[in-house]
Amino acid sequence: MPNDLVAALDIGGTKIAGALVDSGGGLLARVQRPTPAQESAERLRATVDEVVGELAATAHWHRVGAVGIGSAGPVDAKAGTVSPVNIPAWRDHPLIADVRARAGGLPVSLIGDGPAIAAAEHWQGAAKGRTDALCMVVSTGVGGGLILGGALHSGPTGNAGHIGHISVDMDGDPCPCGSRGCVETIASGTNIARRALESGWRPGPDQDATAAGVAASARAGDPVARAAFGRAARALAAAIAATAALVELDIAVIGGGVARAGEVLFAPLRAELERYATLPYIRHLELTPAATGTDAGLIGAAAAGWRLLGERVA
Template sequence: MTTDLVAAVDIGGTKIAGALVDATGELLHRVQRPTPAKEPAENVLRAVTDVVTALTEHDAWPRVAAVGIGSAGPVDARLGTVSPVNIPGWRDFPLVEGVRKTTGALPVTLVGDGAAIAAGEHWRGAARGRTNALCMVVSTGVGGGLILDGRLRPGPTGNAGHIGHISVDFNGDLCPCGGRGCVERIASGTNIARYALAAGWRPAEPGGDATAAGVAVAAAAGDPVALEAFDRSARALAAGIAATATLVEFETVVIGGGVSQSGEVLFAPLRRALGEYATLPFVRNIEVVPAQLGTDAGLVGAAAACWSDPDTFLARGAAGN
C-alpha cells in the first residue's frame, strides 16, 4: 500500500487539532479537541491521545508514513519533550513518547508551533517563493519561525525564531516565561485586552466582547484607548521584528493568528513602527503581509516540517509502494 500521508498534530493553549495531510498540503481528515490547559499533565496528554486515536481510526490511516507535531513551546526536539508556557502542567513533558504509544513505530518530527507555522506558510501560504522570511503568530501568545536560504531553520531544539520572548522593555512586566518586557507580554491578544481594560476601555454593550477582538472593533471605530492598545502592541512587534532582522536578515514578515484578523488596525501601526525601528540599510523596507492558511497553518506546517525533516522515513525517500 502507498504510504503518502502525514499525521499532523497542532497543540496550543486553546485547542489540540489533528489531520491527515497529503504531499500537496491538503487536509484529508481533521479532528479537534479543546486543550485542558490548566489540568494535570495526564489530562492534557489524554486530549492529545483522543485526537491521534481519531486519526488512526480513519480509513486512510494505513497510508500514514510519519507523524509531525507542532506544539506550543518551548520544545526540545532532541529529547521529544515540551514545556509550553501556556500549559503549566507540562514541564519537560515526554510528548513524543506519549504520542508513540498510539502511533507505534512511525517516525515523529517535533517542532515549536512557530516553526510549524513558518513551514506551512512557506510551503502553501504567504511565504511561498520567499527565500528569507519570519513567520509569526499573534494570538493568545506570540510565536514565530524562520525561513532562511529557502529552508525552515528550527534550530537544534525546534525553537529558533521564537520572537515572542525577545525582551523589548527590560524594565517591563514579568512574563510567565521568567523574562521581563517580552514581545508576547505586550503584543499578544491577551495583553492587548489587558492593557485596554486597565486604561479604562470597556465594550460598548454590557457583557460585550472584552477580548482583543472587541478592542479591535473599538479601534476601527476610532476609540482612542483601543487605538493606543493596538499601537503599543504594534511597537512591541516592530521592535522584535527589527531586532530579529538585524541578526539574521530577511525580506518578508508573515503574520497570522487571531490578532492578525484585526487587519489594518494592527498592520498600519506595525508598518509605521517598523519604519522607525528597522533603519539600517539591510533591514529597511521589510515586507509585512498577512498569513494565508488561517487556523490550519499549524497542521499544514507540522506536516511540512515532517516532509522536510532529513531524519524521517518520508525524506529518506522510503515512502512508496
C-alpha cells in the same frame, strides 16, 4: 498507497488539533479538542490520545508514514519533550514517546508552533518561494519561526525564531517565561485586552473583553483601544526590526487571531517598522498578512512529518 500521507498534530494552549495531510498540503481528515490547559498531565495526555486515536480510526490511516507535531513551546526536539509556557502541567513532558506509542510506532517529528507556522507559510502561504522570512503568530501568545537560505531553520531543539520572548522593555512586566518585558507581555491578544481594560476601555453591548472587542472599538475610533493596538504594534516592530538586523530578511509574515484585526494592527505596525527598521539592508522589509489561516499549525506540523520521509516540502 502506503506512506502517501502524514498525520499532523497542532498542540496549543486553547486547542489540540489533528489531521491527515497529503504531500500537496491537502487535509483529508480533521479532529479537534479543547486543550485542558489547567488540568493534569494525564488529562492532557488523554486528550492527545483521543485526537490520535480518532485519526487512526479513519479509513486512510494505513497510508500514514509518519507523524509531525507542532507544539506550543519551548520544545526540545532532541529529547522529544515539551514544556509549554501556557500549559503548566507539562514540564519536560515526553510527547514524542506518547504519540509514537499511540500511533503504533510510526516515526514522529517535533517542532515548536512558531517554526510550524513558518513551514506552513513557506510551503503554502505568503512566504512561498521566499529565501529569508520571519513568520509570526500573534494570538493568545506570540510565536515565530525563520526561513533562512530557502529552508526552515528550527534550530537544534526546534525553537528558533521564538520572537515572542525577545525582551523589548527592560523594565517591563514579568513574563511567564521568567524574563521581563517580552513581546508577548505587550502584543498578545490577552495583553492587548488587559492594557485596554487597565486604561479605561470597556466593551460595547455587542462586544466582549478580548482583543477582538478592542479591535472593533479601535476600528470605530476609540482612542484607548487604538492606543492599546499602537503599543502592541510598537513592540512587534521593535522585535521584527531586531530580527531582520541579525539575519537579513526579505519578508515578515504576520498571522494569528490578533492579525485578523487587519489595518487596526497593520497600519500602526507599518508606521512603527519605519521607525525601527532604519539600517539600509532592512529598510525595505516587506510586511504582509499570513495566508494559511487556522490550518497553519497543521500544515507546518505535516511539513515536519514529510521531512522524516525524505520529502523537503518547506
